[in-house]
Amino acid sequence: MKDNKGFELETYCVVDLDAFRDNIVEIKRWVEDREIILAVKANAYGHGVVPICREAWNTGIRHFGVATVAEGVAIRESGIDGEVIVLTPATLEQVEAIVEFDLHPNVVSETFANALAAEGQRQGKPVGCHIEIDTGMGRTGFWHTDAVGDILHIARLPGLTIKGVFSHFPVADSQGSSDIEFTRAQLARFSRIVGELEKLGIKPELVHFSNSAGVLDHPVFGNGIRPGILAYGLYPSAEAENTVRVKPILSMFSRVIQLREYPPGTSISYGRTYTTRSKERIAVIRAGYGDGLRRALSNRGFVLIHGKRYPIVGRVCMDMTMTDVTGSSVELDDRVIILGFEDGGSITAEDHAIWAGTLNYEILTGISERVKRLYKKGEWVVEASELPYLAEYDQQE
Numbered sequence: 001m002k003d004n005k006g007f008e009l010e011t012y013c014v015v016d017l018d019a020f021r022d023n024i025v026e027i028k029r030w031v032e033d034r035e036i037i038l039a040v041k042a043n044a045y046g047h048g049v050v051p052i053c054r055e056a057w058n059t060g061i062r063h064f065g066v067a068t069v070a071e072g073v074a075i076r077e078s079g080i081d082g083e084v085i086v087l088t089p090a091t092l093e094q095v096e097a098i099v100e101f102d103l104h105p106n107v108v109s110e111t112f113a114n115a116l117a118a119e120g121q122r123q124g125k126p127v128g129c130h131i132e133i134d135t136g137m138g139r140t141g142f143w144h145t146d147a148v149g150d151i152l153h154i155a156r157l158p159g160l161t162i163k164g165v166f167s168h169f170p171v172a173d174s175q176g177s178s179d180i181e182f183t184r185a186q187l188a189r190f191s192r193i194v195g196e197l198e199k200l201g202i203k204p205e206l207v208h209f210s211n212s213a214g215v216l217d218h219p220v221f222g223n224g225i226r227p228g229i230l231a232y233g234l235y236p237s238a239e240a241e242n243t244v245r246v247k248p249i250l251s252m253f254s255r256v257i258q259l260r261e262y263p264p265g266t267s268i269s270y271g272r273t274y275t276t277r278s279k280e281r282i283a284v285i286r287a288g289y290g291d292g293l294r295r296a297l298s299n300r301g302f303v304l305i306h307g308k309r310y311p312i313v314g315r316v317c318m319d320m321t322m323t324d325v326t327g328s329s330v331e332l333d334d335r336v337i338i339l340g341f342e343d344g345g346s347i348t349a350e351d352h353a354i355w356a357g358t359l360n361y362e363i364l365t366g367i368s369e370r371v372k373r374l375y376k377k378g379e380w381v382v383e384a385s386e387l388p389y390l391a392e393y394d395q396q397e
């Protein structure tokens with residue numbers, strides 16, 4: 001696989017935009033006419049924010065959720081319209097950019113709301129915001145018991161429109177009975193507050209609560225949902241119900257850069273944590289933790305070559321990883337699948353998460369910047385910078 005300068009890439013990802021579209025279609029089928037606020041924070045969970053937003057736009061998605069002002073500005077600078085909600089509270093110093101780039105921040109304090117309204121007046125622009133109500137997440141937002149008074153104050157600020165109110169679940173992905181009860185209590189609190197606001201004449205365009213787990217396992221409250229991981233084809237936890245059928249859209253590839261046969265008793269890699277038990281043929285792969293292949297996979301994980309799993313032996317290094325390919329026909333330069341499917345074999349971000357003792361979210365967002373993301377659309381596999389064909393694709397539809 002070559003990059004757009006003609007250099008052969010050894011370690012890269014391919015994001016299947018058609019599969020992404022299929023996932024969105026499945027989510028839409030499940031939630032019917034609700035608005036999707038697509039979580040595209042952390043570079044669209046490592047998939048590349050601009051191509052993902054473009055493709056999402058083509059499926060009719062008009063709302064995007066980012067974590068930082070910089071992520072929101074990147075979306076705006078790529079020419080994507082629609083509503084960009086900065087889900088993580090921004091700093092007071094960022095209100096100027098928020099208003100300039102027409103981002104809708106999460107307002108979690110009256111001080112921030114006042115600063116935002118004042119900045120809107122200064123720039124002579126109407127400003128929109130979303131208000132988070134903490135119904136039990138224990139993180140950000142107005143605490144549910146006194147949220148209504150605070151929201152009332154914000155609603156009266158000149159030039160500032162409350163576009164949405166929302167809340168977030170900490171345990172919607174759990175099937176434990178006390179967790180289910182907790183999630184239900186959160187929904188009841190939120191519904192009560194939305195009802196009270198309505199009585200006071202505050203009716204935001206969007207009311208949203210459900211993340212992927214909320215979509216999968218609980219009734220959806222409001223007219224919007226905020227899925228992330230599900231859109232990228234993964235489930236929020238092993239316990240979450242697979243009520244919506246999705247498939248992973250990102251594959252990660254590398255290459256064999258050296259092969260050597262060692263006699264028994266030879267130690268492999270840093271720390272000498274693996275010693276060959278017999279005559280073993282060890283392949284070196286050009287990917288390591290500097291690419292996002294977790295060091296925790298040392299002597300635990302696997303890679304896929306020609307559809308077959310081979311064990312990672314010894315410590316994963318920053319740029320290289322060793323695998324035991326004894327008895328195989330693996331050759332120099334052969335393609336290695338770090339994440340993906342081939343000939344009935346598969347290795348998923350879930351597998352990596354289990355091996356590394358973490359979450360699939362962390363595996364995806366941990367794929368580093370130096371790993372080029374390519375995009376598959378129909379027969380094409382191209383770099384993000386070569387994706388203007390998506391614009392033509394838009395017009396054809």
Ligand SMILES: Cc1ncc(COP(=O)(O)O)c(C=O)c1O
Nearest residue numbers: 039087168211212226227228229
């Ligand atoms: C506020 C908020 N909404 C939505 C999401 C999307 O969550 P998920 O990827 O579990 O669907 C997140 C992600 O952590 C979030 O922090």
